[in-house]
Amino acid sequence: MAKKPVHYVVVDAFTETTFKGNPAAVCFLEEEEEKDVEWLQAVAREFNISMTCFLTRVATSGMDGSSPRFRLRWFTPVTEVDLCGHATLAAAHTLLTSGMVDSDTIEFMTLSGILTAKRVPEMKSSDISKIQGGDVPGIWIELNFPVVPIAEDDDAKRISSVSKVLNGTSIIEIKKTAKDDHFIVIPSAKEVEEFQPQFDEIQRCPGEGIIITGLAQPDSGFDFVSRYFAPKLGLNEDPVCGSAHCALAPYWSEKQGKNELVAYAVISLSLSNGM
Structure with missing residues (x-):
């Protein structure tokens, strides 16, 4: 069976300037793909940047008006982690600006539970990170993350x-x-x-x-x-x-x-x- 290419993008999060902020590789996997941890870790090691994340769309009926949902996993070059802010922001930015979702809200199924990302108006400023890159207009994204005691x-x-x-x-x-x-x-x-x-x-x-x-x-x-x-x-x-x-x-x-x-x-x- 021929190997399927993995679509990915690299996003510099928490910045409006190229090559600044914190880079994250966002990799998209097909729903039917089952990749073992060794393969995922090898990909992250190959990127060798602070974080590589993997997105898999979760099938929904589309009848209940719920937000699109994706499984999301994060890997440093040496291990999987249970929470990463900048890679989640990078994943949300990519989904919201690429036309891959028809919604202003996305839900991520993660090791830290369900996390949400939402496109919001620019008038809200202090608790939102603005990210911009290439020819894509800048947007504002609000992340709902857990408190770590x-x-x-x-x-x-x-x-x-x-x-x-x-x-x-x-x-x-x-x-x-x-x-x-x-x-x-x-x-x-x-x-x-x-x-x-x-x-x-x-x-x-x-x-x-x-x-x-x-x-x-x-x-x-x-x-x-x-x-x-x-x-x-x-x-x-x-x-x-x-x-x-x-x-x-x-x-x-x-x-x-x-x-x-x-x-x-x-x-x-x-x-x-x-x-």
Whole structure:
């Protein structure tokens, strides 16, 4: 039997500028295709960018007026993950701008449950990411994602490991997320930006990854800044980590007493492609 080609696109999410933001490969599989995990992982390894996702349309009767639904899976170059913000945004952008769906709302069946993406008017701004590329007009997309709870970290060994990774950087709080990431609050946006990660030390830390965050400068137009490091997932530093904001947004919402936040993902000058 002849092998079927896999249609794919590469989208730079969270940016209006080519070669910026966070790249994701969006691969479309036929409904009848059953690809094993080894094949999916091999494709992600071949792309070798921060995330590769796979979409499969779920057959519906079309009689109940429900939104189009797709299975969605995400892979870094080394493993499958259960939540990814920027690749979901990339998938939604591709579907909504390509004519593949006749709807303003899409549902994704994922390891984190049903996630929704919705085309919305431009007047809503602070909680929506605008993505634009090529000759396709820019659109606004709202993602409905789960909250990732954070809690105090009372494990002395974990705290000691994280303190070593921070290498003298002042720490306000050390917490842990339900995704087993370290959640570290440091005093300022400037210190977040200037932090020099030691990836070997981060690799040896217990847990999955490390989120560092701090308040943005008062005149910056942002509420908080962050960076995310996950060498165990094949991502030394993720250029813009959407899923990390499932923990960041509720934390800073409570701290600042705001329901709408504008976040900025600091990009290290030494970061080339997120790997």
